[in-house]
Amino acid sequence: MYLLNTRETVLDNLERLTGSRINTAYMIPGGVRFDLLPEDAAAMLADLVKVEGEMRRHTGMFETGPLIALRSKGIGVMDREEAIRAHTVGPTARASGVVCDLRLRHPTYRELGFTQVTRTEGDNFARIMVRFQEVFQSIDLIRKCIDSLPDGPIRGGGLCKAGEVSYGGEAPRGELTYSIKTDEYGRVVDIAIRTPSIMNIEACAHSMIRDVTSIADVTSTFISSDPCIACNER
Amino acid sequence: MRSIVYYLREFFRPEWVRKFFFAKTAPLVAPSYFKDYPSLTEKECTGCLTCMMICPAPGAIAVLHKKDGWEPEIYPGHCIRCGLCVEACPEGVLSSGRILDVTRRDKTAFSSWYRLQVDDTLCMRCGNCCVSCPVNREIDPQLAGTGTSASDEVIMRIEGGRVTILHEEKCTGCKTCENNCPNRAIRVARMVEGVHLEEAEA
Ligand code: SF4
Ligand code: SF4
Ligand code: SF4
Numbered sequence: 001m002y003l004l005n006t007r008e009t010v011l012d013n014l015e016r017l018t019g020s021r022i023n024t025a026y027m028i029p030g031g032v033r034f035d036l037l038p039e040d041a042a043a044m045l046a047d048l049v050k051v052e053g054e055m056r057r058h059t060g061m062f063e064t065g066p067l068i069a070l071r072s073k074g075i076g077v078m079d080r081e082e083a084i085r086a087h088t089v090g091p092t093a094r095a096s097g098v099v100c101d102l103r104l105r106h107p108t109y110r111e112l113g114f115t116q117v118t119r120t121e122g123d124n125f126a127r128i129m130v131r132f133q134e135v136f137q138s139i140d141l142i143r144k145c146i147d148s149l150p151d152g153p154i155r156g157g158g159l160c161k162a163g164e165v166s167y168g169g170e171a172p173r174g175e176l177t178y179s180i181k182t183d184e185y186g187r188v189v190d191i192a193i194r195t196p197s198i199m200n201i202e203a204c205a206h207s208m209i210r211d212v213t214s215i216a217d218v219t220s221t222f223i224s225s226d227p228c229i230a231c232n233e234r
Numbered sequence: 235m236r237s238i239v240y241y242l243r244e245f246f247r248p249e250w251v252r253k254f255f256f257a258k259t260a261p262l263v264a265p266s267y268f269k270d271y272p273s274l275t276e277k278e279c280t281g282c283l284t285c286m287m288i289c290p291a292p293g294a295i296a297v298l299h300k301k302d303g304w305e306p307e308i309y310p311g312h313c314i315r316c317g318l319c320v321e322a323c324p325e326g327v328l329s330s331g332r333i334l335d336v337t338r339r340d341k342t343a344f345s346s347w348y349r350l351q352v353d354d355t356l357c358m359r360c361g362n363c364c365v366s367c368p369v370n371r372e373i374d375p376q377l378a379g380t381g382t383s384a385s386d387e388v389i390m391r392i393e394g395g396r397v398t399i400l401h402e403e404k405c406t407g408c409k410t411c412e413n414n415c416p417n418r419a420i421r422v423a424r425m426v427e428g429v430h431l432e433e434a435e436a
Contacts, residue, residue, distance in 0.1 A: 019269030019331040025316035028428040035340045066240055155342055155428040185349055185423030
């Protein structure tokens with residue numbers, strides 16, 4: 001519940017830049033819709049400090065709080081082999097020591113010096129902590145981006161033509177792949193989307209939950225795989 | 235026991251207690267830059283249908299002929315509040331958040347053109363597309379029923395029992411024809427490119 005408060009700050013910043021909180025409709029082929037003003041960038045950096053402070057506290061509570069550690073360490077363990085076999089992606093896989101972050105291959109992230117957050121425990125605690133660590137990593141990335149934002153046009157044009165492409169990017173929950181086929185005017189003929197939760201929920205059902213002994217732990221183990229039901233119910 | 239003490243210490247910090255009892259949530263006001271459903275400004279709509287062209291959500295916006303001229307109408311259940319119509323309208327009839335100011339400042343715009351395609355195997359020559367097309371209507375008010383027209387200026391007409399496209403360049407990309415075709419035989423391709431104005435002119 002506390003974290004939702006921090007999330008509000010993040011969403012407020014999204015709103016400042018794009019005008020909406022969730023469905024931002026910000027990117028267009030060849031660029032973005034609006035430019036980032038210096039004063040907005042400054043406000044964003046100030047809010048980042050706030051978010052970082054709050055997150056440090058929450059992370060501290062999770063990391064050192066005995067109740068949470070008691071309830072999550074060594075529970076829902078999934079080792080590396082299992083994680084690979086189940087095709088898990090995103091933080092769920094990274095908590096089991098799998099190197100799978102697609103951002104490692106992305107030229108922009110490479111330039112920013114991105115390194116993957118990995119933990120090896122593979123339990124509920126590790127999965128939560130990977131996500132916490134990634135928040136801090138993202139805060140640093142945003143700072144770097146704002147610092148190195150070049151001047152110049154924000155739209156380069158560009159049109160979609162006929163073609164077929166399959167591209168996977170790293171979404172917050174893991175690898176998200178779109179396969180799109182378009183006709184000569186860029187209209188979508190065929191589209192397939194693979195969301196990360198599909199594999200992660202499977203992995204949870206077959207690997208993580210296997211050794212869990214109490215109902216309460218089943219819930220927390222399931223949640224620790226960060227399942228998005230809407231992603232699967234398509 | 236240790237953990238209880240830990241959490242008591244965590245939650246009963248004076249700052250937290252003070253906040254718990256005395257903090258007042260600021261009243262919820264949407265900031266000025268919030269992209270709400272587009273609202274109408276005082277400007278006059280010319281019925282160019284650009285807003286309908288760019289709208290990504292089916293059935294979210296329609297430009298209707300009211301008593302005193304054209305007027306766009308937003309259907310909030312369908313609109314996803316992307317604000318593209320606001321950005322695309324050349325007359326600034328619509329407004330939402332600070333999009334109008336920002337596009338003026340950034341000198342951004344959309345350039346667009348359209349292609350019409352009729353699939354002859356699906357088309358049953360009903361003429362609905364020619365009749366429903368608002369541009370056709372403007373050019374040849376007599377155009378009705380069968381979709382034949384005496385005017386050579388219309389975008390498309392039924393000619394010799396099939397749809398003939400005469401002036402693709404006049405199409406505004408509103409997709410009315412597509413929506414009115416019972417067989418989905420006519421397809422409008424909207425080619426939209428986001429551009430910077432200085433560049434486009436250069
Ligand atoms: S805001 Fe977007 S979805 Fe809503 S009517 Fe305008 S273009 Fe369509
Ligand atoms: S999209 Fe269809 S209805 Fe609209 S202007 Fe073009 S031809 Fe006419
Ligand atoms: S509305 Fe469709 S079926 Fe009828 S004439 Fe036009 S393209 Fe053909």
